[in-house]
Amino acid sequence: MARVRLVEVTKRYGQTVAVDRVSADIAEGEFVTLLGPSGCGKTTTLRMVAGLVEPTEGVILFDDQVVNAIPTHKRNVGLAFQSHALFPHLTVAKNIAFGLSVKRRPKAEIEQRVNELLAMIELEGYGDRMPAQLSGGQQQRVALARMLATDPRVLLFDEPLSALDRNLRDTLKYSILALQRRTKKTAIYVTHDQSEAFAISDRIFVMNKGRVEQAGTQLDIYLRPATEFVANFVGDNNALRGTVVEVHEDSNHRRATIRCGSLTVQAHAPGSIAPGDRVLAFVRPENIEVLQDGASADEPGLIEGAVEQVVFEGPAVRLLVDADGTPLKVTVSGVQRLTLLDAQRKRLRLRLREVSVVRDEAA
Amino acid sequence: MSAAVAPTPTYRRALLAPRRISAGLQHAYIWLWLVLFALPFVTTTLHSLRAPEGGLTLESYRYVFGSFKENLLLSVEVTVATIVLNLFIAIPAAYAIVRHPIPGKRFILSTLNLALYTPGAVMGISLAITYAFLFDIPRTFVGLLGAYVVGTYPLMLVPIIVALRDLPRVYEEAARTLGANRLTTFFRVELPLLGPGISAGILLTFVIVFNEFLVTLFIAGPNTTTAALRVYNLTRTGFLPSTAALAATMQFVSFIIVLVFFKTFGSRYLKGTYLI
Numbered sequence: 064m065a066r067v068r069l070v071e072v073t074k075r076y077g078q079t080v081a082v083d084r085v086s087a088d089i090a091e092g093e094f095v096t097l098l099g100p101s102g103c104g105k106t107t108t109l110r111m112v113a114g115l116v117e118p119t120e121g122v123i124l125f126d127d128q129v130v131n132a133i134p135t136h137k138r139n140v141g142l143a144f145q146s147h148a149l150f151p152h153l154t155v156a157k158n159i160a161f162g163l164s165v166k167r168r169p170k171a172e173i174e175q176r177v178n179e180l181l182a183m184i185e186l187e188g189y190g191d192r193m194p195a196q197l198s199g200g201q202q203q204r205v206a207l208a209r210m211l212a213t214d215p216r217v218l219l220f221d222e223p224l225s226a227l228d229r230n231l232r233d234t235l236k237y238s239i240l241a242l243q244r245r246t247k248k249t250a251i252y253v254t255h256d257q258s259e260a261f262a263i264s265d266r267i268f269v270m271n272k273g274r275v276e277q278a279g280t281q282l283d284i285y286l287r288p289a290t291e292f293v294a295n296f297v298g299d300n301n302a303l304r305g306t307v308v309e310v311h312e313d314s315n316h317r318r319a320t321i322r323c324g325s326l327t328v329q330a331h332a333p334g335s336i337a338p339g340d341r342v343l344a345f346v347r348p349e350n351i352e353v354l355q356d357g358a359s360a361d362e363p364g365l366i367e368g369a370v371e372q373v374v375f376e377g378p379a380v381r382l383l384v385d386a387d388g389t390p391l392k393v394t395v396s397g398v399q400r401l402t403l404l405d406a407q408r409k410r411l412r413l414r415l416r417e418v419s420v421v422r423d424e425a426a
Numbered sequence: 427m428s429a430a431v432a433p434t435p436t437y438r439r440a441l442l443a444p445r446r447i448s449a450g451l452q453h454a455y456i457w458l459w460l461v462l463f464a465l466p467f468v469t470t471t472l473h474s475l476r477a478p479e480g481g482l483t484l485e486s487y488r489y490v491f492g493s494f495k496e497n498l499l500l501s502v503e504v505t506v507a508t509i510v511l512n513l514f515i516a517i518p519a520a521y522a523i524v525r526h527p528i529p530g531k532r533f534i535l536s537t538l539n540l541a542l543y544t545p546g547a548v549m550g551i552s553l554a555i556t557y558a559f560l561f562d563i564p565r566t567f568v569g570l571l572g573a574y575v576v577g578t579y580p581l582m583l584v585p586i587i588v589a590l591r592d593l594p595r596v597y598e599e600a601a602r603t604l605g606a607n608r609l610t611t612f613f614r615v616e617l618p619l620l621g622p623g624i625s626a627g628i629l630l631t632f633v634i635v636f637n638e639f640l641v642t643l644f645i646a647g648p649n650t651t652t653a654a655l656r657v658y659n660l661t662r663t664g665f666l667p668s669t670a671a672l673a674a675t676m677q678f679v680s681f682i683i684v685l686v687f688f689k690t691f692g693s694r695y696l697k698g699t700y701l702i
Contacts, residue, residue, distance in 0.1 A: 115599055135602040142603040148596040152618045162604035165614075213605060 065125040065216040066091045067112065067249055072121030074107050074273075081107045083273035084121070089251065089266075094243055096252045096260040099270035100296065105253045108270070109219050112251060114138045125216055141210035141248075143223040147202040149194035155205050156181070156190030162213035180208040183242075200231045207242060218243060220252040224259065232256075236263050257297055261285075269293045285347075287331065287419050294345040294421065301351075301391050303328065303344040304423060310338055319420055325387040329364050330418035341423040348381070348394035352414040353403065366391075366413045370406045380404065384411060467677055474670035486671035494656065494672055498679065501653040504567065505635045508574040509582075509628050515575070516582040516627065517620075524590045535587075539580045549577060550644030557645060565647025573645055574635045581634060582627035589623025625691045629684065636680055653679075 067089040074082040082104040089095050097105035110116040112123060114135035123130050130138055149158050156177050157164075163173045181187050184204040186197075194202055203223060210218065220239065224232040240263040243250045254260050260267050261281045268278045269292070277289040288294035294302070305323030310332055312318075319332035321344050330344050354365070368386030380400035382393040393413065395403055477483035519538075523531060541549070553573050561569075597619060601611040617624075639654040646655055653676050660669040 113599075113603055115602070134607075135599075136605050136607050138603075139605070140603055142600070144596050144600060146594070146596060148594075148600040150597060150600070150615055150619075152621075161601070161606075161614075165601075165604060165606045165610055209604070219603075 065249055067217055067251065068122075068124040069108070069112070070122045070124070072108070072111060072118045072123060074104070074111060074116060075119045080273050082111070082118075085270075085273075085275055087268060087275070087278070089249055091249055092247045094240065094250045094252065094263060094265045096254060096264040096267045097270055098254060098257060098260040098267050098297075100255060103270040104273040105255075105270045106221055109142075109221055109251060109253045112217065113140050113142050113219050115142075139213065139215050140217045140219055141213070141215035142219045143203075143206055143210055143221065145222045145225055147194070147199075147206040147223075149202055149206055149209070151194055153194075154190065155186070155192050155194065155197070158194065158205060159190075159209045159212050161209060166213065176212055180212055183211075184208045199227050200235060203227065203235060204238070207239065211242070211246065215248070218246075218248050218250040220250065220254075222254055225254070225256070232259070239263065269296065271296070286417050287333070288345060288421065289333075291343055291421055291424065294343070294419065299348050299392065299394075300345045301348065303346070303389065305342060305344055307332070307336055307338050307340045307342055307420075310336065321418075321420065324389055326366055326389055327364065328366075328415050328418050330420040332420055335422065336420060342420045343423045344418050344420050346391075346415045346418045348392040349379075349396070350415070350417045351391065351393045352416060353382075353393065353395055353399065354412040354414060364415065366415060367410055368413060369410050370403075370408060373404060373407050375400075375404060382406065382411075384413065386413070467674070470670050470677070471674045473665070474667050474674045476667045478667075486666075486668040487675070489668045490671045490675050494653065494675065497651055497653040497656040498675075500567075500650065501636055504570050504574065504652065505632055507571050508578060508635045509631050511571065511575050512579045512582040512627065512631055513624070515579050516586050517624075519583055520586040520590050520623075524587055538583060541577050542580050546638075546640035547644075549573075550641040553641065554644040565645065565650060567650055569645050570642065570650050570652070573641050574638065577638070577641060578631045578634050581630040585623040585626035585630070586620060587623075589620045589626075593619055621691070625687075629687060632683065632687070633680070636683075637676075 067087070069085055069087045071084045071086055072082060073080065073084055085104070085108055087095070097108060099105045107116055111118050114130070114133065118131065125138075149155075150161065153161065159177045159180055160173045163176060177190065178187075181190055184207060186201060186204060186208075189197065189201070189205075194205065197205065206223070223239070224235055227235065236259050239252075252260075252263065264281065266278060266280060267284050269276045269284060271292045277284060277293045279287075279289075284293060284297055288297065291302075294300050303321075303323040303326065305321045305326075305328075307319050308322050308327075309320040310317065311320070317332045317334065317336075319330050319336055319342075321328050321330055321342060323344060328344050328346070336342060366386050368384035368389075368391060370382050371385050371390075372381075372383040374381040379394050379396040380403050382395065382403065384391045384393055391413070474486050475482045475484070477485065522528065523535065528534065550573075553569075553576070557569050557572075561572075593616065597615050598611055601615045606614065637654050639652070639658045642652055642655045643658070646652065651659070653672075657669070657672050657676055660666075660672060663669070
């Protein structure tokens with residue numbers, strides 16, 4: 064158990080910057096996910112924490128100890144790999160025992176610990192099997208047990224579920240979370256799968272091109288994306304380019320009125336946004352309400368548009384609406400979706416909710 | 427309108443169905459080559475059993491075990507020593523070549539493999555000259571060992587390089603995060619996983635060294651006559667049944683050792699390769 068801190072950590076390979084001044088302060092017992100597309104530097108960051116990659120610049124601390132100079136085998140971290148990385152020539156029990164036996168613990172203690180861990184991953188009696196004789200999910204559970212055997216200070220996960228099929232991923236991600244909660248160990252989890260990140264994290268660090276774009280809770284990331292990249296990478300979004308007309312502030316809200324072409328939208332505005340700024344407004348397809356016929360027409364901020372496309376996806380209906388030249392993706396779920404199946408070419412009135420706004424870097 | 431019913435096709439197991447004929451031909455083809463390959467060994471064995479007055483006898487083999495034992499022992503000793511030395515050279519060399527960026531890697535590799543392309547006689551002469559003028563070790567066990575190592579370490583090196591290249595780094599990394607230092611990681615994780623490459627190297631080295639006589643001819647002395655060289659020397663006295671017995675024994679020993687090797691390591695390390 065340890066608090067993990069990264070201070071301006073950078074990794075360069077020749078001219079390429081793999082990780083660019085990443086800072087993080089991860090509390091003891093916290094579950095943090097590094098989320099990003101491939102090549103964003105998340106795995107390199109994790110490997111620097113494990114000691115498998117040496118930072119070019121910056122400091123990594125466990126509690127108050129600088130670990131930069133401590134080699135991997137003395138850092139006492141647990142690392143779960145994308146491929147389970149079980150030693151193929153050793154039995155399940157010997158795999159789990161590996162860390163303890165390397166540390167020359169007494170035989171009786173090792174045996175007891177192995178049995179304990181086998182029970183925990185619900186694979187009692189599998190100790191004598193070879194890894195190749197287990198299913199993918201079982202292998203990954205053994206890998207988890209092996210990593211916990213030495214009681215590591217920090218748990219590191221490098222896309223541990225990406226090689227497994229979907230159902231297995233869904234159950235195993237909760238097993239991982241349960242393990243972490245039970246052991247109360249600090250965990251850093253790398254993934255490119257946002258549903259995984261959203262399901263298990265206390266905090267998510269969204270990374271892109273070696274930098275942390277945003278660090279925050281699921282709600283922060285989803286409803287208040289800090290950058291254009293985050294808004295586009297996480298979930299689906301409608302992006303509207305426009306200019307801030309007015310900012311209205313009261314005790315706990317800061318709202319901006321934004322003019323996007325012929326549309327005017329209301330958005331949550333971060334403090335850095337001022338009238339006259341060129342911005343991007345983001346509204347998620349599922350945060351657009353389709354108003355029923357007969358609802359009052361005079362409400363400010365309502366948008367009207369013609370339905371161009373209707374796709375029935377089962378639990379949801381996806382609409383493509385043309386709002387005065389601006390295409391809007393709208394997702395409707397619940398029973399209301401069934402009333403929209405023949406909405407093609409009809410005009411609908413829409414209410415945009417939870418609109419977020421970021422500065423338009425391109426402008 | 428009634429639907430047209432397709433007649434149910436009937437399958438007969440005809441003796442001369444094209445499929446059976448082709449299968450039969452394939453088997454015959456394989457057996458033909460097997461017999462052809464085994465033929466020399468069979469004739470040698472039959473010849474070795476021939477008694478001077480006609481009929482069959484094991485007399486020649488008594489002679490073999492009387493005087494051939496020492497040569498055979500020497501062959502086994504020098505082969506084992508070569509294998510051990512080759513391992514000590516090849517494993518670090520493979521690591522250096524695979525894991526470290528060395529300029530001119532391809533050139534180094536082909537130079538290292540030079541010994542494989544050198545004709546045995548050329549190799550023999552070069553070694554004989556080198557031994558006589560540089561090291562003063564002609565006609566000794568050390569001289570033999572040196573010659574075999576120079577001639578066969580590429581056979582150890584190449585399979586280990588291949589195995590190491592195919593060995594994912596992730597095992598090493600996993601071992602390191604579990605607290606194993608570099609040395610422990612090597613002995614407990616990487617070395618066992620290099621088993622396929624190492625056993626292939628051992629097998630190749632054994633087959634070549636144990637049966638090598640051409641290079642040996644140039645550098646061996648009266649006390650360092652290997653089994654293979656002895657067989658060669660005896661042929662000069664004509665194809666006596668005792669010579670045939672020696673040859674057959676040699677073949678048999680070689681065969682048994684390879685068989686034992688496969689039994690011990692084959693199922694573990696060579697499964698999935700074309701060897702098994």
